[in-house]
Amino acid sequence: MCWSRLFVAVARTCCACALLVSLLLLGPPATAAELTVGVLAPRGEGRALSEWAGTVRYLNQVLPGYRFTARVFDMDGMTAAVADAEIDFVITKPSHYIALGTPHELSWLATARPWHDGPPSEAVASALLVRADSPFDDPAQLRGRTVGAVHPESLCSFLIIHPVLRERGIVPARDFRLRYLGYPSDELLYQLDQGLLDGAIVPACLLERMVEEGAVAPSRFRVLIPHDSDHPCASSTEWYPGWSFAALGHVPADLAAAVAHVLLEPDNGSDRAWAAPTSLARVERLLSDLELHPLKPSLRTQLRATVVRYWHYSVLALLLVLAALLHYLWLQQLALRRSRELARTTQELRERERQLAKAQRLSLLGELATSLAHELNQPLTAIRSYAQGCALRLAAHDGNRALLPILDRIDAEAARGAAVVGRARDWLRREPELQELRVADVLRDLIRFYAADLRAHAVRVRLDVRPPDLRVRAERVALEQVLGNLLSNSLQAYRARDGSGPIHIHAEALAGRVQIRLRDRAGGFPPEQLEEPFRPFRSTRSDGLGLGLVLCESLMRTQGGSLKLGNAGSGAEVTLTLQHGEEQ
Amino acid sequence: MNTAPVVYLVDDDPAVGDACSFLLEAANLPVHYWADSRRFLAEAPLHGYGCVILDVRMPGLDGLAVHERLRSADSTLGVVMLTAHGDVAMAVDALKHGAVDFLQKPMSLEELLVALDAAFARSQELLARRALKSRVGALSRREREVAELVSLGLTNREIAERLCLVVRTVEVHRANAMRKLDTDSTADLARLWERLEAAPEH
Numbered sequence: 128m129c130w131s132r133l134f135v136a137v138a139r140t141c142c143a144c145a146l147l148v149s150l151l152l153l154g155p156p157a158t159a160a161e162l163t164v165g166v167l168a169p170r171g172e173g174r175a176l177s178e179w180a181g182t183v184r185y186l187n188q189v190l191p192g193y194r195f196t197a198r199v200f201d202m203d204g205m206t207a208a209v210a211d212a213e214i215d216f217v218i219t220k221p222s223h224y225i226a227l228g229t230p231h232e233l234s235w236l237a238t239a240r241p242w243h244d245g246p247p248s249e250a251v252a253s254a255l256l257v258r259a260d261s262p263f264d265d266p267a268q269l270r271g272r273t274v275g276a277v278h279p280e281s282l283c284s285f286l287i288i289h290p291v292l293r294e295r296g297i298v299p300a301r302d303f304r305l306r307y308l309g310y311p312s313d314e315l316l317y318q319l320d321q322g323l324l325d326g327a328i329v330p331a332c333l334l335e336r337m338v339e340e341g342a343v344a345p346s347r348f349r350v351l352i353p354h355d356s357d358h359p360c361a362s363s364t365e366w367y368p369g370w371s372f373a374a375l376g377h378v379p380a381d382l383a384a385a386v387a388h389v390l391l392e393p394d395n396g397s398d399r400a401w402a403a404p405t406s407l408a409r410v411e412r413l414l415s416d417l418e419l420h421p422l423k424p425s426l427r428t429q430l431r432a433t434v435v436r437y438w439h440y441s442v443l444a445l446l447l448v449l450a451a452l453l454h455y456l457w458l459q460q461l462a463l464r465r466s467r468e469l470a471r472t473t474q475e476l477r478e479r480e481r482q483l484a485k486a487q488r489l490s491l492l493g494e495l496a497t498s499l500a501h502e503l504n505q506p507l508t509a510i511r512s513y514a515q516g517c518a519l520r521l522a523a524h525d526g527n528r529a530l531l532p533i534l535d536r537i538d539a540e541a542a543r544g545a546a547v548v549g550r551a552r553d554w555l556r557r558e559p560e561l562q563e564l565r566v567a568d569v570l571r572d573l574i575r576f577y578a579a580d581l582r583a584h585a586v587r588v589r590l591d592v593r594p595p596d597l598r599v600r601a602e603r604v605a606l607e608q609v610l611g612n613l614l615s616n617s618l619q620a621y622r623a624r625d626g627s628g629p630i631h632i633h634a635e636a637l638a639g640r641v642q643i644r645l646r647d648r649a650g651g652f653p654p655e656q657l658e659e660p661f662r663p664f665r666s667t668r669s670d671g672l673g674l675g676l677v678l679c680e681s682l683m684r685t686q687g688g689s690l691k692l693g694n695a696g697s698g699a700e701v702t703l704t705l706q707h708g709e710e711q
Numbered sequence: 712m713n714t715a716p717v718v719y720l721v722d723d724d725p726a727v728g729d730a731c732s733f734l735l736e737a738a739n740l741p742v743h744y745w746a747d748s749r750r751f752l753a754e755a756p757l758h759g760y761g762c763v764i765l766d767v768r769m770p771g772l773d774g775l776a777v778h779e780r781l782r783s784a785d786s787t788l789g790v791v792m793l794t795a796h797g798d799v800a801m802a803v804d805a806l807k808h809g810a811v812d813f814l815q816k817p818m819s820l821e822e823l824l825v826a827l828d829a830a831f832a833r834s835q836e837l838l839a840r841r842a843l844k845s846r847v848g849a850l851s852r853r854e855r856e857v858a859e860l861v862s863l864g865l866t867n868r869e870i871a872e873r874l875c876l877v878v879r880t881v882e883v884h885r886a887n888a889m890r891k892l893d894t895d896s897t898a899d900l901a902r903l904w905e906r907l908e909a910a911p912e913h
Binding site: 498511513519659 | 771
């Protein structure tokens with residue numbers, strides 16, 4: 128109990144001390160304190176200083192404890208100075224004031240009365256001027272023409288005219304050839320006068336003031352879209368409040384109040400009259416119209432703020448987008464790989480097809496030569512035998528001996544013909560290159576190769592390889608040729624009957640050899656073909672050469688195997704016998 | 712062996728058959744031609760003195776199959792194969808199985824005559840072996856045992872001891888065997904037995 132009372136007492140004392148210290152720190156200074164008044168200078172430094180010099184001087188007179196100094200800034204410079212609290216007061220235009228007031232605490236003390244003695248709420252407007260002798264009556268006529276302005280971001284001289292022009296379907300940046308001449312804005316009138324510009328967007332009253340100063344003649348200019356008001360200055364837009372005097376947040380409240388009091392004195396001895404601060408509602412409306420309002424951020428700014436505020440959702444969304452992107456890229460990659468694989472497979476298949484076709488051509492040629500050799504050798508044998516027989520008889524009967532050399536020549540010519548045929552046959556005959564092959568692989572490749580044909584004829588191939596790893600010693604291309612020929616024979620047999628059915632291929636090891644049996648249900652071989660299976664130039668098809676099976680037989684024979692034709696059930700049964708893979 | 716050898720020609724091509732017959736007749740060889748290999752096997756005397764010229768490629772039974780049948784029938788004909796195909800592997804196979812020659816069509820008369828001479832010799836050999844076999848086949852088991860031991864150079868006494876016979880019995884068996892085998896000396900018998908042993912079983 129006792130301790131708690133003591134604690135409260137101590138706390139009270141400490142609070143009092145702190146209050147005292149803060150009062151000492153914040154109270155009016157004993158010596159003249161330096162205070163800086165930042166002044167925006169739209170019409171040049173000298174002009175700005177002279178314009179506000181009276182006010183600053185009067186403040187110094189009336190408030191002796193302080194020393195006010197004016198410092199000139201452009202818009203960006205003033206914004207920076209306010210942010211760094213380099214200055215204590217500002218005199219600036221309403222739009223800039225709104226921009227400044229947002230992030231920094233500013234107290235608005237007074238609004239300047241316009242120099243023309245109008246109401247303080249009607250201090251700023253913009254005018255679109257053309258030369259009085261120009262043909263332009265409507266801003267639309269200025270399309271594509273050179274139009275001067277002060278600065279792309281200057282509100283009271285340039286931006287405030289935008290809504291008015293927009294009503295007439297004109298967007299200055301799009302429709303005019305804009306030239307920004309910068310401050311001072313007087314230059315606009317000079318250049319317009321000299322014909323360097325076709326039009327000029329200027330702060331209202333600039334013309335009237337320059338006329339009063341004798342700088343230009345009033346008759347030289349004309350206002351386009353004149354705004355109907357009883358204001359002494361001609362304008363193209365509404366009127367907005369003018370320049371304002373504000374105190375920064377760090378300025379003590381009593382000092383701010385004292386300055387406001389001085390400014391609002393009816394006759395304060397300065398050359399500018401000040402009035403109570405006016406409403407900025409219309410300025411704000413204009414700014415949001417132009418999407419420049421610092422408190423009503425643009426969609427982009429709002430979006431950015433939302434993203435920052437809900438950062439975890441944003442990160443999540445970003446991750447999702449990223450994941451989706453990665454997924455998409457992955458799919459792309461996958462598709463690319465697939466298509467590459469497909470291309471490679473197609474390429475391989477085409478290459479195999481080419482090899483097979485080449486082998487088939489060569490074999491056919493070889494078979495043709497062999498068959499021709501055989502067919503030619505028969506009559507040549509007869510010729511030689513007759514000739515030799517004649518010669519023998521002639522010699523024995525002691526007849527016309529003069530004929531003997533002729534008969535010898537007949538014999539020699541026949542032998543020569545046989546030699547030619549034999550050479551062609553030997554040249555086309557080649558030694559097979561045997562290798563060990565997995566029967567299942569060869570058969571599966573074969574089916575893959577004939578897949579399209581098999582599908583087209585609705586023929587199904589059933590494979591039965593026992594054991595599955597059965598191996599043969601054969602020449603791959605030759606074996607493929609034989610199997611391919613047999614398969615396409617079956618297909619053609621089915622087609623000839625306008626039917627379809629199965630093809631069974633059965634492979635097994637039998638008595639140290641490998642037997643591959645192909646069986647179909649397509650009618651089988653005619654009896655005369657089974658009688659002498661491999662006679663060349665006899666085809667069951669009108670378009671056939673009659674060498675297919677002859678070729679198969681000789682291909683099998685060169686591989687050390689054999690081929691047997693037969694019928695089984697309702698179809699053909701062809702039996703291939705090959706060397707077993709393990710025997711060397 | 713005093714009869715002239717006969718040539719059998721089997722070729723499915725009648726032109727070749729006719730021409731070859733014409734040639735062989737000109738060379739004073741009796742020729743019999745068949746265009747059908749099955750009919751040849753059915754009709755021709757397969758155990759005479761002579762030679763068969765076989766075309767390899769024929770419908771029905773081809774040359775190699777006919778050769779196979781001849782061997783299994785214990786034919787005494789010499790075999791010459793003809794091919795218009797030039798198939799080396801087939802030729803080797805045929806020669807391995809006892810064919811005398813393998814000629815590539817169109818063959819010359821000289822080649823043919825050389826091959827035929829060899830085939831006739833082969834036929835004679837086959838005939839002799841066949842005769843020998845039939846003579847050996849006519850021996851009784853004892854006569855055969857005795858003859859074998861005689862051919863090995865054993866004396867009658869040694870043979871009697873080996874076979875647990877009296878010498879006299881051995882002498883009778885020996886005489887019978889010599890008579891049946893148509894030999895008149897021990898050396899002759901030994902040579903004949905040697906031929907029998909060396910003869911391949913086809």
